[in-house]
Amino acid sequence: MNSTIQLTDWLHKALQFEQRINQVVIGQQEVVRLMLITVFARGHVLLEGNVGVGKTTLLRAVAHGLGGGYQRIEGTIDLMPSDLIYYTYLDKDGKPRVDPGPLLHHGEHLATFFFNEINRARPQVHSLLLRAMAERSIAAFNQDYLFPHLQVFADRNRVEKEETFELPAAAKDRFMMEINIDVPSSDSVLDELMFNPRFHDTDRLISQLPDSGMEYTQLNGFAEKLQQNIQISAKLKQYALSLWRATQKPQDFGVTLSDVSMPQLMLSGASPRGMSYLIRAAKVRAWLHSRDYVLPEDVQAVFVPCMGHRLFLSPLYAYRHEQLLPALLTGLLSAVAAP
Amino acid sequence: MKILLLLFLVLTGCSNTEHDMVRAFTVHTPRPFGYVLGDEIPQQIILETASDVALQTGALPVKGTINRWLELKQATWEKTEIPDGWRYVIDLNYQIFYAPLEVKMLKIPGFALQLSQQGKISSQAVPDWAFTVAPLRELAVRKDDNGEYMRPDAEPNRIASTNAQIAFGLSASLALAIAGYLAYLYGYFPILNRSKVFKKALRKISRLGKGDMGQILAAVHYAFNQLNGKPLFQVQVADFLSSHPEYTALKVQLEWFFAYSNRYHFGHSLVVIEDDVVRLKNLCQHCRAIERGSR
Numbered sequence: 001m002n003s004t005i006q007l008t009d010w011l012h013k014a015l016q017f018e019q020r021i022n023q024v025v026i027g028q029q030e031v032v033r034l035m036l037i038t039v040f041a042r043g044h045v046l047l048e049g050n051v052g053v054g055k056t057t058l059l060r061a062v063a064h065g066l067g068g069g070y071q072r073i074e075g076t077i078d079l080m081p082s083d084l085i086y087y088t089y090l091d092k093d094g095k096p097r098v099d100p101g102p103l104l105h106h107g108e109h110l111a112t113f114f115f116n117e118i119n120r121a122r123p124q125v126h127s128l129l130l131r132a133m134a135e136r137s138i139a140a141f142n143q144d145y146l147f148p149h150l151q152v153f154a155d156r157n158r159v160e161k162e163e164t165f166e167l168p169a170a171a172k173d174r175f176m177m178e179i180n181i182d183v184p185s186s187d188s189v190l191d192e193l194m195f196n197p198r199f200h201d202t203d204r205l206i207s208q209l210p211d212s213g214m215e216y217t218q219l220n221g222f223a224e225k226l227q228q229n230i231q232i233s234a235k236l237k238q239y240a241l242s243l244w245r246a247t248q249k250p251q252d253f254g255v256t257l258s259d260v261s262m263p264q265l266m267l268s269g270a271s272p273r274g275m276s277y278l279i280r281a282a283k284v285r286a287w288l289h290s291r292d293y294v295l296p297e298d299v300q301a302v303f304v305p306c307m308g309h310r311l312f313l314s315p316l317y318a319y320r321h322e323q324l325l326p327a328l329l330t331g332l333l334s335a336v337a338a339p
Numbered sequence: 340m341k342i343l344l345l346l347f348l349v350l351t352g353c354s355n356t357e358h359d360m361v362r363a364f365t366v367h368t369p370r371p372f373g374y375v376l377g378d379e380i381p382q383q384i385i386l387e388t389a390s391d392v393a394l395q396t397g398a399l400p401v402k403g404t405i406n407r408w409l410e411l412k413q414a415t416w417e418k419t420e421i422p423d424g425w426r427y428v429i430d431l432n433y434q435i436f437y438a439p440l441e442v443k444m445l446k447i448p449g450f451a452l453q454l455s456q457q458g459k460i461s462s463q464a465v466p467d468w469a470f471t472v473a474p475l476r477e478l479a480v481r482k483d484d485n486g487e488y489m490r491p492d493a494e495p496n497r498i499a500s501t502n503a504q505i506a507f508g509l510s511a512s513l514a515l516a517i518a519g520y521l522a523y524l525y526g527y528f529p530i531l532n533r534s535k536v537f538k539k540a541l542r543k544i545s546r547l548g549k550g551d552m553g554q555i556l557a558a559v560h561y562a563f564n565q566l567n568g569k570p571l572f573q574v575q576v577a578d579f580l581s582s583h584p585e586y587t588a589l590k591v592q593l594e595w596f597f598a599y600s601n602r603y604h605f606g607h608s609l610v611v612i613e614d615d616v617v618r619l620k621n622l623c624q625h626c627r628a629i630e631r632g633s634r
Binding site: 292294 | 560570574601607
């Protein structure tokens with residue numbers, strides 16, 4: 001009974017929080033909803049979008065609302081793993097000093113870490129970040145540092161390809177979702193963004209956000225409770241299993257794409273971790289819709305952002321990746337029925 | 340010394356090693372006349388040797404062009420054991436490409452069969468074979484200029500094939516009919532099927548009761564999925580109604596159906612009452628009426 005009250009109480013706060021963020025970052029309701037899902041599913045997020053679409057504002061708004069430490073780093077080709085851990089400089093007395101870097105700066109209070117243009121950083125940096133993401137800890141100065149509340153947001157720019165390092169499959173798989181942020185299409189939203197001075201000063205905009213009432217230190221515990229309380233029926237398990245199988249052998253489910261030999265299309269389907277992320281996210285969505293059971297539409301709503309970066313096409317079709325993958329994901333959802 | 344030399348010469352002169360190596364040698368050839376351009380001429384060579392003699396098959400003529408007008412199309416050989424020796428059968432098949440203007444004598448050039456016996460090499464000559472080739476063209480000069488000078492062969496009489504044609508037509512139609520029926524069974528004619536999806540659903544659920552709610556819902560879902568061309572979910576009902584406006588009148592019932600199905604399949608245990616079954620059957624009947632165009 002207590003759990004139900006707690007779920008309802010948090011739901012009220014979460015929806016209020018979402019509403020407030022939607023007032024700060026306008027015209028991005030779907031993105032805000034997905035972000036909210038990842039916050040409560042405790043998953044890391046890969047953001048994709050052009051510059052100036054509001055990624056940082058969105059992240060800062062979320063970080064501000066939840067509290068806890070926020071850090072940001074820009075990926076560059078000469079960034080080394082040690083740059084995340086410490087930096088050295090000469091102080092005003094001319095003595096050498098070693099100070100904690102962005103990862104260690106807030107210690108265990110680090111809640112939101114934004115890695116901008118992650119694909120510009122070298123694989124050594126990726127591997128350090130992977131450990132931080134998977135284990136929420138890193139080893140430095142002969143000791144382990146824990147970040148129990150850490151949620152990583154990484155951004156990759158798909159427009160520029162020069163001097164970039166494609167994220168390895170293992171790295172991509174550790175992100176719960178890949179969220180696309182596009183420029184809002186509505187004229188009224190564009191008009192607001194251009195001419196309303198309220199949106200010109202993001203610092204002031206974010207500072208006006210009231211406290212969400214959800215403490216970041218409580219998120220892990222609540223997320224666990226949420227996962228335990230939202231039910232999944234046998235039929236839904238069957239549906240999720242069929243979707244999983246369909247990601248591995250789409251041809252068995254009658255999915256066809258133009259100019260593609262379906263048996264040769266897939267290099268690898270979704271991973272078990274990917275599927276568990278999908279179900280976690282679906283449960284959070286069900287909760288946000290005031291339900292204590294998951295429907296196929298919950299799974300469908302998070303399927304594309306959860307699966308898009310996990311499916312790998314064979315080298316024969318990899319060059320048509322950007323054209324084929326959206327069609328494949330839509331095809332998979334259209335091919336699997338429930339019940 | 341001179342005596343020894345004389346003795347050696349006498350001995351070597353008397354010995355006939357070649358004769359010993361080859362016991363029998365025959366060349367079978369066809370008639371030596373009556374050939375025209377493009378004819379094939381087979382030749383068979385039969386050779387019998389002692390058991391310690393080996394034919395050097397590598398030295399046999401190989402397939403290919405022999406000269407400007409002669410080609411060896413096939414060259415095979417076979418070795419079989421005979422008492423105290425070997426029998427070789429060599430089959431050669433020549434083709435001539437000589438277009439003479441008058442009857443002409445030609446020769447298939449001979450060659451030598453190489454034999455070896457304990458490191459000693461000997462040969463057996465296959466002689467040239469002469470034959471005559473006739474021209475293919477009409478060579479007599481015509482007195483008049485009428486008519487065709489060169490003409491093709493007369494067409495052969497056609498074999499009556501009416502029965503075969505009828506049989507072919509019948510079996511082709513039968514095969515086509517069977518293929519069509521199979522395609523229908525496999526559901527390759529979605530338009531045909533779509534026009535009676537609710538007929539099938541209705542037939543299926545008519546004998547089911549509230550204890551079979553899972554089957555009833557599955558049958559109705561299946562009908563909607565068929566009609567929609569892909570699985571239809573609750574969130575897509577509005578899209579479905581815009582693509583199938585004839586079902587708009589059933590909007591409320593449809594929304595109830597999907598919400599009910601979701602609660603039944605994915606929610607907590609739902610108590611099924613008889614009224615739910617009646618509502619579902621009514622929905623299916625309304626859909627069937629729309630399907631038949633009577634609503």
